[in-house]
Amino acid sequence: MEDSVVQLRIFDLNCWAIRYLSKLRRERVALIGDVLNQEGFDLALLQEVWSEKDYLMLQKKLCIHYPSSHYFKSGVIGSGLCIFSKHQILDTFLYQYSVNGYPYMFQHGDWFGGKSVGLIVLKIQGIIFNVYVTHLHAEYCREKDTYLPHRVVQAWELGQFIQHTSKGADVVLLGGDLNMHPEDVGIRLLKGWTGLQDSFIAAEKIKGCEDGCTLVPANCYISKKELQCYPQGIRIDYILYKGSSQYDIRCNIHETTTGTAPGKDFPYSDHEAVKVTLSAVRSNKSENNLPVEPGLVDVLNEARLEVQVGLHSAKRQQYSCGRMAVLSLLLLIIQGAMAMSSMFGGTLQQPFPKFSFSLLSLLSVSILLISAVLYLFHIIEVKVLRGTEEQMRVGLQTLQEKFNSRERESSVIIVPSQL
Numbered sequence: 001m002e003d004s005v006v007q008l009r010i011f012d013l014n015c016w017a018i019r020y021l022s023k024l025r026r027e028r029v030a031l032i033g034d035v036l037n038q039e040g041f042d043l044a045l046l047q048e049v050w051s052e053k054d055y056l057m058l059q060k061k062l063c064i065h066y067p068s069s070h071y072f073k074s075g076v077i078g079s080g081l082c083i084f085s086k087h088q089i090l091d092t093f094l095y096q097y098s099v100n101g102y103p104y105m106f107q108h109g110d111w112f113g114g115k116s117v118g119l120i121v122l123k124i125q126g127i128i129f130n131v132y133v134t135h136l137h138a139e140y141c142r143e144k145d146t147y148l149p150h151r152v153v154q155a156w157e158l159g160q161f162i163q164h165t166s167k168g169a170d171v172v173l174l175g176g177d178l179n180m181h182p183e184d185v186g187i188r189l190l191k192g193w194t195g196l197q198d199s200f201i202a203a204e205k206i207k208g209c210e211d212g213c214t215l216v217p218a219n220c221y222i223s224k225k226e227l228q229c230y231p232q233g234i235r236i237d238y239i240l241y242k243g244s245s246q247y248d249i250r251c252n253i254h255e256t257t258t259g260t261a262p263g264k265d266f267p268y269s270d271h272e273a274v275k276v277t278l279s280a281v282r283s284n285k286s287e288n289n290l291p292v293e294p295g296l297v298d299v300l301n302e303a304r305l306e307v308q309v310g311l312h313s314a315k316r317q318q319y320s321c322g323r324m325a326v327l328s329l330l331l332l333i334i335q336g337a338m339a340m341s342s343m344f345g346g347t348l349q350q351p352f353p354k355f356s357f358s359l360l361s362l363l364s365v366s367i368l369l370i371s372a373v374l375y376l377f378h379i380i381e382v383k384v385l386r387g388t389e390e391q392m393r394v395g396l397q398t399l400q401e402k403f404n405s406r407e408r409e410s411s412v413i414i415v416p417s418q419l
Helices: 025-039 052-062 148-165 185-194 294-343 354-410
Strands: 006-017 043-049 068-072 081-085 089-096 116-124 127-135 171-177 205-207 237-242 247-256 274-282
Touching: 006 025, 006 127, 006 171, 006 237, 025 043, 025 052, 043 052, 043 127, 043 171, 052 068, 052 081, 068 089, 068 116, 081 116, 081 127, 089 148, 116 148, 127 148, 148 171, 148 185, 148 294, 148 354, 171 274, 185 237, 185 294, 237 247, 237 274, 294 354
Parallel strands: 006 043, 127 171, 205 247
Antiparallel strands: 006 274, 043 081, 068 081, 089 116, 116 127, 171 237, 247 274
């Protein structure tokens, strides 16, 4: 008797629900809840649900169709990640990325969100599913991407996290806003290292936006200037998956939303939602070892080079902050000496009025504290980047050994015995 097919419908969306900043936030969040109830997905993977009140509202609205849910908390304002499931969640875990932009870049705010990857474990008809949801650091300028090394490190840590936590899973699913184009080094590294498949590339049927784009110029919340080099839009939201030696998995349908929400003149979010239908069936494979691809060595070398670029930049910033802290300290020492001399009747007179002198001292103390804090921050950044570069070096050695071993095995020639 043929094994039954387990079908799973997944909804993924960056909700753009930032309190006080996102337009029509409450109305859009309510509409997202409506569409989830109407279409009856098995899983809803949401990002940028920054307000826990919005999550609680969705939880109340979806409790009948999605009785199990989890909100992942991290950072100052929260990760914004949450999952709603039709099936019972058996376990959860959150991993916060080691590097995540800079705290002094207030206008971007990624550091305050504590970008992370959340994991839930499900068991559906005897199949163990490891489901991951994540949101990587945004790309604010493609031509001069200051955050590229951080995003590559996050992609590496995401791949490592999936590798080390999914060994007991039959099926692995990853959804989220990866903030990378399909050809970017971080995506190629993530897919090559974990063996995950892209639902858009593997889908038997595709609906919605051309090329599966999730940021499109037609969206009223998108700045046309940001996409002037991409008239069709870009694809930065993904659903990736892989099976195991026990189960094969395929993508039946990949669909993206288009246009406005039904009956409204605005869309659900500034991103288009991704809807995917997957099928899992028992496999007869004896093992699930990933082939050693020679191209993965090149991808890992490329990623390692980007991390090294980031490491050099972090060292320069660390040196600049340290120098500024030393100069501020020297200025404070000079000011202290002048104040002591004036207090005890020395011949040295203050060159500034007392108010100006006090203001200069306050400024020096402020610069010293800020510089010292940033110096410590960049020390941590340097250590993380250096550690990641070392991990990649070890990974390259392992890949080279596997590839060389495979080449030696394939070059063995069996000579028939002479009669």
